[in-house]
Amino acid sequence: MRKRIALLAVAAAVGAVLVHTGGTAVAHGSMVWPGSRTYLCYEDGRVGGGGGDLQPTNPACAAAVAQGGKQPLWDWFGNLISNAAGRHREIVPDGSLCGPTTKFAAYNLPRADWPTTQVTANSTVTFRYNAWAPHPGTWEQYVTKDGFDATKPLKWSDLESVPFDKVTNPPLANGEYAWQARLPNKTGRHIIYSLWQRSDSPEAFYSCSDVVFGGGTGTPDTTAPSAPGTPVASGVTGSSVKLDWAASTDNVGVTGYRVYSGGQVVATSATNSVTVTGLSADTSYSFTVVATDSAGNASAASSGVAVRTSAGGGGPTGSCTVAYSRPSTWNGGFTANVTVTNTGTSALNAWELVWDFPAGQQLSQAWSSTVTVANGRATAKGVSHNANIAPGGTASFGFNATTASTPADPTSFTLSGSSCAIR
Template sequence: MRKRLAALVLVAATTGAVLVHTGGTAVAHGSMVWPGSRTYLCYEDGRAGGGGGDLNPTNPACVAAVAQGGKQPLWDWFGNLISNAAGRHREIVPDGSLCGPTTKFAAYNLARADWPATQVQANSTVTFRYNAWAPHPGTWEQYVTKDGYDPTKPLKWSDLESVPFDKVTNPPLANGEYAWQARLPNKTGRHIIYSLWQRSDSPEAFYSCSDVVFGGGTGTPDTRPPSTPGTPVASAVTSSSVRLEWPASTDDQGVTSYRVYRGDQVVATSATNSVTVSGLSPNTDYSFTVVATDAAGNASTASPGVAVRTTDGGGAGGSCTVTYARPSTWSGGFTANVTVSNSGTEAIRAWQLVWDFPAGQQLTQAWSSTITVADGKATAKGVSYNADLAPGGTASFGFNATTTSAAPANPTSFSLNGSACAVR
């Protein structure tokens, strides 16, 4: 066993592997998406500036954060955590590090007044939305900075009001998000809403700073959601994308964004009433709906659905290539390395690679992907930093498995998002 563990460590070290899934319970991940946390809004700013490929933020504070800490924290915007916090937040997070309590996210502590901010109304009732990248039970506490807070100075614990203005345990979960209503405090001007999520099934805790600008409060909360968007119309359908347009929603305070759903999964967001959804599979039926949101976080009911069938992708193996290798095999197990390449002319978003996983084999560990095995099929999904494949792009991952076969056979066929791949 010691030899095997040593071999696994050596594989990870020599391949630069990141062990992200072990077949057990996944670690929790998430962050505030309304009002957006610094990491989330900088990620969205980077997506807009990157034109659908790389992340290239244009907001000055986000640019400064990338210059200091690189782009990986943006790809992992949902992972601002301390694994062994156990409620000891004020003990283990020093002043000046509240927004990024670990080295990886330290750049998001920069004391600046130009971080992306969400406009909110004082004293209003809003709907907080928190991404549930990996859901778990726990308690959320929301604090706000005191009157006179200076955003050009490092954030200290003493800058926060002494008690949270909002606290919730195990809020409702739907469509990949926690959502709950809260009444905002009576503040004016620029502030930070500081959110702590302490899991109840683990000592792990998550931290986020949401920059907000409070407008004058009337004392009347905005609880009215936008009207239901009109039925989307599909156009420019290709083998992997479709353009959707829909009649706009209306709202007494103004619509701020739209979310496009495929089932219960958000596949695109837009500030206007049109968007192009990418990463689809050739010759496949889809149905999309649209939800509008306003500045208070209220969400409309979903629009009627639109059915779309993508075009033929040009034949099996025409848009992807897979290389599968077993660099290490031992009695009762093996290591496999897989590289998937997008040989098409369009980006593939949220890739999923499927292959046969014979009886007698059992997954024990994976890196640079999440892999699930069911009904004799293995499905690998990209993680935050490699989930999208640009034209000509590649993603590499690996896994360890046990086997009852003395000479396990390599898979002979793979499909990427439903399209068969060439195998090398």
């Protein structure tokens, strides 16, 4: 088993070197309104998974997972080419516009059942683009031509010849770029194709947002939803809290909610309830909620609720040890192997390991666990074969990451809210 793990780590490290041939990929983001395919499939998977693993129920999203696995959803913000340098039409072939690399190729599937966003033709809306790692650059938004057939592969010739919207260095707040744009006069189903070309790097990002235009020359919806009710916290553990709030109202309809803490989005939900995970034990947080509608209007924030996570959760304090190693390091990246040992007398079920993930590091891939990174902290969850750790047992996993500097090993770990010894 040790030989197998070592071979997997080497293979993964070699794969990372082959993929990142155009420089260190440190910027990440994707359109969140109107949502890109990867973002909406990620959100669909979160709902289908009940807050645990991603289990998309939308047929197109499920087909994409069947073809390309779930990692593209965990990395929904990383649909990029690192050495594009503005050569989009030269290096991205027809049929690959929505997923120009092997990792995201499944999101090119020509289907008419991708998740859609309802929009109003000729209306002024607020585009929102996730800024997982902010960088200067220019965004261009194209729309498909009249008569576009969603059941055929998207080609460059399917797009209008000029972008209907173009912006350079839009405002950045709360982890998102946001800017106003006027939508074109279209009807029915279309794709809004967004290109983000960084100005400080040749790296470029690509996203397809499936939309349904309605309203013709109708009056734009500029009315924001009412503020949500003050969240009520329950089920507080060392790493999570459940929040419920009174729903917002809107003249057209509320489409979702964003939960903020410390100025960052820490959770999203299509309903007025969500469980926030990945929190630190024995730590104070304040949460507020913002509602959004189909035109991208955002409500005022709710009043805040203060929560302090418990000192432990999921097992006795000090009932775990973590062995962390870097068997491979290269210019711009590294491989890490992690082994968690249950030193307590009770099983650790559905474990979650949390550690600091320094700025300048970006997760590339993970194996034998599901790893997510948010707000400078990484959270690893066991998969089907190692989700539970018996007393005296271990669970091992690994990951690859890119880095802008010499990587530093983590100095602390918490397992389901309990502090672990490091060996």
